[in-house]
Amino acid sequence: MSKRGNRLRNQGKRGSRRAAAARDGNDNGSGKRGARSGERSRIGRFVRRVIVLGVAVVLLAAIFLAFAVGFAARSIPSYYQLQASAVGQTILVRARDGSEIVELGPSFGEWLDYEEIPDTMVDAMVAVEDRRFRSHFGIDFWRTGGAILEGMTGSRERVGGTSTITQQLARNLFLSSNRTFDRKAREAVLAMALEWRFSKEQILELYLNKVYFGGGAYGIDSASRKFFSHPATDLSVAEAAIIAGLVKAPSRYSPTADVQAAVDRAQVVLRLMREQGYITAREANVDVDTVELKQQSGQNSVRYFTDWALPQLDILLPETSAPIEVWTTLDVGMQRAASAAIESNTPANAQGALVSLDRDGAVLALVGGTDYVETNFNRATAAMRQPGSSWKLFVYLAALEAGYTPDDRVVDTPVTIDGWSPRNSSGRNVGETNLRTAFAYSINTVAAQLGNEVGFGTVASMARRFGVSSPISTFPSMVLGSSEVRLIEMTEAFAAVSAGGMAVEPYGILKVETAAGENLYRHEAARETQLVPDYVAAGITDLLQAAVQTGTGRAANIGRPVAGKTGTTSSNKDGWFVGFSSGITTGVWMGRDDAAAVPGLQGGRAPAQAFAAYMRYAVKDRPVEEFDTDLDLPEWRLEPDDEALFGDPDEYYYIDEDGNLIEPGRRDPMDDSFDVEGERPGGREGNRNGSGEPPPAVSEDFLERATGGPVRAPDPPAVPPRQRPRETLDVPPAPSANRQRDGGSGQDQLIY
The missing domain is CATH 1.20.5 (Single alpha-helices involved in coiled-coils or other helix-helix interfaces)
Known part of the structure; x- marks a missing residue:
């Protein structure tokens, strides 16, 4: 190819x-x-x-x-049913004699039809709470979306809430104020249902007659009468702006609580009304400061008592929203006397409080401050303050229970405990004295030695036993009242002493009934509990009486037997006097809320004087009662033998000479036990050691190992001495702490 x-x-x-x-x-x-x-x-x-x-x-x-x-x-109920429904629970509080002392709960004025409500009031409320009220159907989606956006951007310039007026009405009528998604969803559904069921005018009428404005006032008429002393039909533009501004935060913007805050909020309402065209610029320029507010007369200090007592109804009563009547323990005359005593004796720029208990714990009077309107903080039941020397009640109770008597000799001398060196307020030491004088003159060094000897934990335990629930320190300085307590706690403790060592629990409610007379609660006496033996209660009463007769509490004398104790903290920050007479126990505290020093404040001055001023009235209709200070000591405190020292052999475990553990109440049939007369069972006389004395519960070798020294049975002195069980102290005693006691012809000095 x-x-x-x-x-x-x-x-x-x-x-x-x-x-x-x-x-x-x-x-x-x-x-x-x-x-x-x-x-x-x-x-x-x-x-x-x-x-x-x-x-x-x-x-x-x-x-x-x-x-x-x-x-x-x-x-949803009908409009007329909603109109007649009440908001909240009305509580009528009565004194112990049945007289009405205060009515708490919702306060309603006259119901105003929509046509009777001033236009300025309607416009002010719509302007600040729900500007699109007349155009939405219960929920303002623009407002809700704006609130969400503000929350995302962190803006805080919103002046109103996110709920519409209809939503607020739904919440007030049917729901609680819990901020949960479920509650908000139900609120939205109910708001749309209200819009479906009622007209805008009916919703506004219900809202303005039922919304809460603070101070117990529900509805604009009640608020107008409370704040301006006239009905809501006469409200001016400025007054309407003040009332409308309260809805957001009634307690914060209330004119009775903070006038300037109420005025500032009203200015915001006026600005919104002008921006939305409800008023002119000239009307918005009104001087809210010129509005005349109703003069609030000083409320009776009984509100301090009701603030303490009524919250207890949540525990005492079954759940109910029906109106109730509460009979309390309060004595109206004593409450007036207590208020007058605190107001007239409290130093300038200081506060005072008083609690008075009957012998069974019933609160007869309670004052939590000098002016409830000025401040409703209850210093009688809530304030935690150092009690000073009034705390020595527990130190001496522990000492008396450990074996001391008011006549025992003690020595006021400088002492140092774990690096702490207390000083007496006089700056001097008196040397040898007795327990009664040391307590009456509130000698700090003796209290420190006693606390060190019995143990600071023992003192704290004694305070707990007598009703102190506040935290208690166990540092050495606690014996002088460094732990903060409430006045009502200290008063409760002294009331237990007044009751002979029996526990006393304060209470303020006698009974509760419905308006129809149905009994819901009745106070029942608590079971009796003995806190200390009778002779300990008698001994501490002896000391407390001496403190008023001759010691630091002489200003508390009222012409009849009084027992009590003063208390003053460092730099005169707190002054206390707590005492009792004729079955009534009263505690008084004075000081500043900021714990600053109060010149000249001492427990033996203003607090003791306020105590006396009140108690003269409180006990005037009661018979004079002499105190029981006779020390009826038990046998173990009087008999200087082994049984007194160690207790009854039938009441404790012991080890016999053969090393066998003998249980309480059980004896070996072969055991040569003895009876109280020194005779063997069956009429044989004598015991193991061949003497007429009962054998010791344990051997001397055991005692020497337990006590760290030789054991020698003491010769019975001419005067039976006070005996105390030997025990090992948790806190080492101070070297200089000593106690001396006369006994027979010589002097027996015990060094601790």
Whole structure:
């Protein structure tokens, strides 16, 4: 074949390959375009499905919401039923004699029809609480969305709440104020139901007659009379702005609590009214400061008592919203006398408090401050303050229980305990004295030695036993009252001493009845509990009486037996006097809320004088009662023998000479036991050691190991001494702490 033919064949092959390649390229392009087209189709179908599903969900939600709103609308009481319904519980509080002392709970004025409500009041409320009230159907979605946006951006410039007026009405009528999603959802449904059921005018009428404005006032008429002394029909623009501004925070913006805050809030309301076209610029420029507020007369200090007693109803009563009448333990005359005593004796720029208990714990009077309107903080039941030397009650109770008597000799001398060196207020030490004098003159060094000897934990335990529930320190300085306590706790402790060592629990409610006379609660006397033996109660009463007769509490004398103790903290920050007479126990505290020093404040001055001023009235109709200070000591305190020292062998475990453990109340039949007359069973006389004395409960070797020294039976002195069980003290005694006691012809000095 010629060369030309070969070239032609080669050209034909190349053309065939190009054609094939071209066909392949066309096929690949068409595939890519088809794939892209299929992907768009799938996305479109997915979007259409999402839209359809979303529309279906919205429709189902709308149907469900419509059913919920419709059902709620049918369940809502009629307009007249809502108009007659009361908000909150009314509590009528009576004194112990049945006289009415205060009525607490909602206060309602006259019901005003919509036509009677001033336009300025309606406009002010709509302007500040719900500017789109007349256009929405219960929920303001723009406002709710704006609130969400503000929350996301951190803005705090919103002047109103997120709830519409209708939502607020629904909450006030049917719901609680809990901020939960469930409650908000129900609130929204009920708001739309109210809009469905009632007209805008009816909703405003219900709202303005029922909304809470603070101070127990419900409705604009009650608020107007409370704050301005006239009915709501006479409200001016400025007064309407003040009332409308209260809804957001009644306690914060109340004119009786903070006049300037109420004025500032009213200015905001006036600005909003002008911006929304309800008033002119000239009307908005009104001087709110010129509004005459009703003069609030000083409320009786009985509110301190009710603030303490009435919260206890949540525990004492079954759940009820019905009106109730509460009979209390309060004595009206004593309450007036207590208020007068505190007001007239409390130093300038200081506060005072008083608690007075009857012998069974009934609160006869309670004053928590000098002016309840100025400050309702209850210093009688809530304030934690250092009690100073009045705390020595527990130190000396522990000492008396450990074996001391008021006549025992002690030594007032400088002492150091764990690096702490207490000083007497006089700056001097008197040397040897007795327990009664040391307590009467509140000698600090003696109290420190006693606390060190009996143990600071023992003193704290004694305070707990007598009703102190506040935290108690066990550092050495605790004996001088460094632990903070409440006045009512200290008064309770002294009342227990007055009751002969029996526990006393303060209470303020005698009985509770419904308005129809149904009994809901009646106080029952608590079970009697003996806190300390009779002789300990008699001994501490002896000391407390001496403190008033000759010691630091002489200003508390009222012409009849009084027992009590003063207390003064460092730099005169706190002054106390707590005492009792004729079955009434009263505690008085004075000081500043900021714990600053009060010049001249001492427990033996103003607090003791206030105590006396009150107690002269409190006990005037009670017979004079002499205190029982006779120490009827038990046998173990009087008999100087082994049985007195260690107790009755039938009442404890002991080890016999053979090393056998003998249980209480059980004896081996072969044991040569003895009776109280020293005779063996069966008439045989004598004992193991061949003497007429009973055998010891344990061997002398055992006692020497236990006590760390030789044991020698003491010779009975001419005068029976006070005996105390030996015990190991948790706190090492101070080297200089010592006690001396006369006995027989010589002097027995015991070093601790």
